[in-house]
Each structure stands twice: as C-alpha cells, then as structure tokens.
Amino acid sequence: MIEILSKKLEWLDVQYWFYVLNDLSLIYIIVPFFVLELIRYAFKKRLTKDLVFDSIANIITFGAFFVIEIILGLLAITKVYFWIYNNFSLPHLELNWVTIISCIFLADFAYYWEHRMMHRIGIGWATHTVHHSSEHFNMSVAYRFGPLDAIMPIIFSLPIVMLGFDPILVLLAEVFVQVFQTLLHTEIIGKLIKPLEFIFNTPSHHRVHHGSNKQYWDKNYAGIFIIWDRMLGTFEPEVETVRYGISEPLNSNNPLKVFFHGINRLIKKINSVDGFKNKLLVFVKPPNWMPTTSKK
Amino acid sequence: MKNSTLLFRSLAIIIFLAGSAHLIRLGRNYTTDQSNYDGVNNYNKTTNSTIDKGVNEGFTENNSNTKKKNDYNENSDYIIGKWIVNYKSDEFNGSLVYRVKKEGEIFNAYTLEYRDKNGNSQKAEGNKVLTIKNFDGYKGVGIYRIEYEGQEYNVDCAIDMVDKNTFKLSYEYYGYRDIETWKRQ
Numbered sequence: 001m002i003e004i005l006s007k008k009l010e011w012l013d014v015q016y017w018f019y020v021l022n023d024l025s026l027i028y029i030i031v032p033f034f035v036l037e038l039i040r041y042a043f044k045k046r047l048t049k050d051l052v053f054d055s056i057a058n059i060i061t062f063g064a065f066f067v068i069e070i071i072l073g074l075l076a077i078t079k080v081y082f083w084i085y086n087n088f089s090l091p092h093l094e095l096n097w098v099t100i101i102s103c104i105f106l107a108d109f110a111y112y113w114e115h116r117m118m119h120r121i122g123i124g125w126a127t128h129t130v131h132h133s134s135e136h137f138n139m140s141v142a143y144r145f146g147p148l149d150a151i152m153p154i155i156f157s158l159p160i161v162m163l164g165f166d167p168i169l170v171l172l173a174e175v176f177v178q179v180f181q182t183l184l185h186t187e188i189i190g191k192l193i194k195p196l197e198f199i200f201n202t203p204s205h206h207r208v209h210h211g212s213n214k215q216y217w218d219k220n221y222a223g224i225f226i227i228w229d230r231m232l233g234t235f236e237p238e239v240e241t242v243r244y245g246i247s248e249p250l251n252s253n254n255p256l257k258v259f260f261h262g263i264n265r266l267i268k269k270i271n272s273v274d275g276f277k278n279k280l281l282v283f284v285k286p287p288n289w290m291p292t293t294s295k296k
Numbered sequence: 297m298k299n300s301t302l303l304f305r306s307l308a309i310i311i312f313l314a315g316s317a318h319l320i321r322l323g324r325n326y327t328t329d330q331s332n333y334d335g336v337n338n339y340n341k342t343t344n345s346t347i348d349k350g351v352n353e354g355f356t357e358n359n360s361n362t363k364k365k366n367d368y369n370e371n372s373d374y375i376i377g378k379w380i381v382n383y384k385s386d387e388f389n390g391s392l393v394y395r396v397k398k399e400g401e402i403f404n405a406y407t408l409e410y411r412d413k414n415g416n417s418q419k420a421e422g423n424k425v426l427t428i429k430n431f432d433g434y435k436g437v438g439i440y441r442i443e444y445e446g447q448e449y450n451v452d453c454a455i456d457m458v459d460k461n462t463f464k465l466s467y468e469y470y471g472y473r474d475i476e477t478w479k480r481q
Contacts, residue, residue, distance in 0.1 A: 002320070002323070005320070006320045006323070006324050010468070010471075011468060011469075011470050011471045012471040015470070015471060082449075086450055090314075090318065091318070091321065092452070093317050093318065093321055094321060094324065094452075096320070098316060098317050098320040099317050099320075099321075102313045102314065102316055102317040103317075105313045106310070106313050106314065109306075109309055109310070109313070113306070159310075163310075163314040163317075164314070164317070164318065165314075165317075168470060228309075231305055231309070232297065232302055232305060232306070233297035233302075
C-alpha cells in the first residue's frame with residue numbers, strides 16, 4: 001500500500017486528472033445540475049424574475065472576480081510562490097499520492113481558516129458578504145464573488161508552499177476544494193447518510209453556512225471536510241429551515257451594486273467611527289464591531 | 297473555544313498532514329539509498345574494469361592534488377572533469393562545456409565554454425548549473441538549473457551513467473521532459 005502511495009507520479013498525468021476534476025466539472029456536472037435546479041424552480045413555481053436576475057448578477061460578479069484572480073494568481077504563483085518555494089521551504093516533496101492527498105487536506109484546512117477569517121475580520125467580510133448576499137441558494141450562487149476574494153487564499157496557502165509542496169500542486173488542490181464547494185450550493189439534495197454527513201461538508205451543512213438565522217451565523221466554514229468545523233468548534237447541524245441572505249439585505253440585483261456593496265458599507269463604517277486607530281481597527285475587528293464612541 | 301486550543305489543534309493537524317508526506321519522502325530516500333548501495337556493490341562486481349578505467353581517465357585531468365587526498369571515492373569521483381553537451385534550439389545551436397567539481401560531499405557542474413556550430417568558442421561565466429547531491433557511481437540525483445524565458449528554475453534531475461565517458465541527465469518540469477547527453481571532454 002505504502003509502495004503504491006509513495007510511487008513517483010508524472011506531472012502530465014496529475015495535471016490531466018486535475019483538469020478532468022477541476023476544469024471539466026463545469027461541463028459534466030455544474031451546468032447540468034444548474035439546469036436541473038432551474039427546472040425544479042419552474043416546477044415549484046419559484047422561477048421568478050428576481051431569481052433569474054440574481055443568477056445573472058452572480059455570473060457577472062464571477063467574471064469580474066476572475067479577472068482579478070487571474071492577475072493576482074499569475075503574480076502570486078510565478079513570483080511569490082516560487083520565490084518562497086526555492087528559498088524558504090522545507091525539502092521539496094516528490095510528486096506521489098501521499099503528497100497529493102496531504103496537499104488536498106492542507107489546502108482544505110487552509111480554506112477553512114481563510115473562510116473563517118473572511119467572516120470574522122472587517123475587510124474579509126467586506127468582500128465575502130457579496131457571496132452571502134443572495135437570498136437564493138443554487139449553483140450560480142457559488143460563483144457570486146467579491147472584489148478581494150482572491151487575496152485571502154493566496155495568503156493562507158503560502159505556508160503550504162513553505163512546507164515543501166509544489167506551488168502548482170497547491171494551486172490545483174485549492175481549485176479542487178473550490179470545485180467541491182461549488183457542488184454544495186443546492187437545495188435539491190437533502191441530508192446524506194450519517195457517515196458522509198459526519199466527515200464531509202454536504203449541501204445540508206453548507207445551507208446552514210448561508211443561513212441568516214441567528215444560530216447559523218459564522219458556522220460550517222469547511223470546504224471538503226466538515227471535520228475541521230467539528231474539531232474547531234464551529235459546527236452547526238441543519239435543523240430549522242434556512243433563510244438565505246445577510247442580516248442587512250441588499251435588495252438589488254444590479255451587478256455593480258452586488259459586487260461593491262460590501263466595500264461601500266466598509267467605507268461608510270470607516271467614515272462613521274472616530275479616531276485613526278478605530279478606523280484601522282474596522283479592517284481587522286469582526287464585522288459587527290463598533291468602538292465604544294462613534295459619530296453615529 | 298479558547299484561542300490557545302484553536303492554535304494547538306491547528307498546529308497538530310498541520311504537523312500530522314505535512315509530517316506524513318515528509319515521512320514518506322524520508323522513507324523513500326532511505327529505501328533508494330539502500331537499493332543504490334546494493335546496486336553499487338553488484339555493479340562494481342560486474343563492471344569493475346570499466347569503472348576503473350573511467351576513474352583513471354577522469355581522474356587524470358584533476359590529478360595531482362586530488363590524487364593525494366584520502367577522501368577520493370573510487371566509485372563516484374570519476375565524474376569529476378570536463379563534459380560537453382550539444383544543444384540545438386532556437387536560442388542556442390552549439391555546445392556547452394561544463395566542469396564537474398567535487399565540493400564537500402557533493403558534485404557541482406559549472407559552465408566553462410560556449411562553442412557555436414562553426415567551432416567558435418567563448419569563455420562562459422562559470423555559473424553553477426548542476427548540483428549532484430547523491431551519486432553512487434552509476435546513478436545519481438540532483439538539482440539542475442534551467443532558464444526559461446529569462447526566469448531561472450531549479451528542477452530535480454536524475455543522472456544515469458551510460459559508460460565511463462557518457463551519462464544521461466534527465467529532468468521533468470511540469471510535463472516538459474528532456475534528456476541531455478553529457479560526453480566526457
């Protein structure tokens with residue numbers, strides 16, 4: 001077994017399998033599933049104008065995010081990641097199954113912390129609130145991104161590169177986590193069997209994460225494995241029917257408003273607090289933090 | 297949950313995951329070293345005369361000082377010397393002469409001379425292009441520095457002796473593979 005897991009793999013083969021799992025998943029699972037969701041909405045008489053415009057806004061925000069991601073991603077991978085990898089990393093790990101599996105687990109764990117930070121610090125929530133602002137829950141919501149959503153993953157995956165994992169493998173593992181996450185954005189699938197619900201993040205767990213019900217706030221940050229939430233005290237099962245959205249609803253499907261509303265709200269909050277120190281603290285304190293003295 | 301608990305649990309998870317991958321790496325290195333060691337013994341038995349000849353020829357070039365040293369390894373140090381590699385690409389069509397030196401326990405190769413296809417030669421900058429970290433006399437592994445579009449990359453490489461005067465240097469970089477033939481000068 002160890003012999004198989006530690007057998008050296010060819011980059012071409014690994015890239016091919018990630019290509020099938022990451023890139024092609026859009027064609028063979030995500031789009032067909034979204035079509036199925038639309039049919040279900042129509043059947044249940046929930047295919048409203050609001051839902052259609054919401055879905056269009058989601059795809060447009062993804063386009064804007066993708067441009068930023070590509071620029072940042074290329075810079076990070078070709079420059080920072082390789083510089084760190086060549087100068088400040090543990091001995092480089094050979095490409096084998098153990099390395100790939102460990103890398104996916106680590107990328108998923110990094111995703112957990114990165115996601116938690118997106119919820120728990122002001123600047124993180126300013127961008128990530130875009131993703132949560134939809135009052136619907138379907139595959140298109142998975143593509144609803146904020147303008148700075150690409151930054152946190154880069155910061156949180158650098159330690160993985162420092163641990164000796166190849167930067168390209170880290171990137172592929174991160175995309176794999178994102179693709180898995182995408183598949184969780186659905187109301188079609190109910191609860192799965194208990195062992196799966198215990199180990200993996202499932203649509204049920206992720207519905208909770210998108211809930212605006214008070215008990216569901218800041219819960220279930222996981223990407224692939226829900227065990228991180230269970231181990232780090234942020235797990236919440238789906239009990240009460242989930243109400244999607246954020247505590248201060250956006251009430252707009254204008255893609256520009258959707259994309260920038262978090263940043264706008266952050267700027268307004270910065271302007272509303274007194275003192276330079278407090279203005280800086282708005283960036284790093286939790287989103288609901290307010291200093292004891294403020295203008296409003 | 298307390299911050300300290302979060303920290304310790306997170307560190308434990310990271311150490312466990314990254315540690316597993318590194319343990320496997322160390323285990324594999326150990327196994328490879330063992331099999332190389334066995335291989336060297338077998339190889340020495342069967343090709344003793346070839347290696348001896350190689351040692352003598354390669355060694356003669358760097359001879360007088362090193363010969364006296366006690367740390368000379370008969371099995372592997374015959375790689376020391378000048379080697380030539382032919383290249384044919386859009387960027388460079390000709391050959392490059394390298395000098396392999398032993399520095400401590402490892403071997404390093406430095407650029408020595410460029411030669412174009414017409415036989416014109418030019419002294420090279422003496423850059424270190426290859427580090428052979430592990431060489432048992434017939435197989436080795438190391439780091440090869442390649443340049444692509446102005447960017448320098450350190451790539452894992454393998455060395456296979458074909459005979460006393462030729463070895464193959466192979467590497468793979470994200471799907472791009474190449475094998476260079478190094479001939480003794």
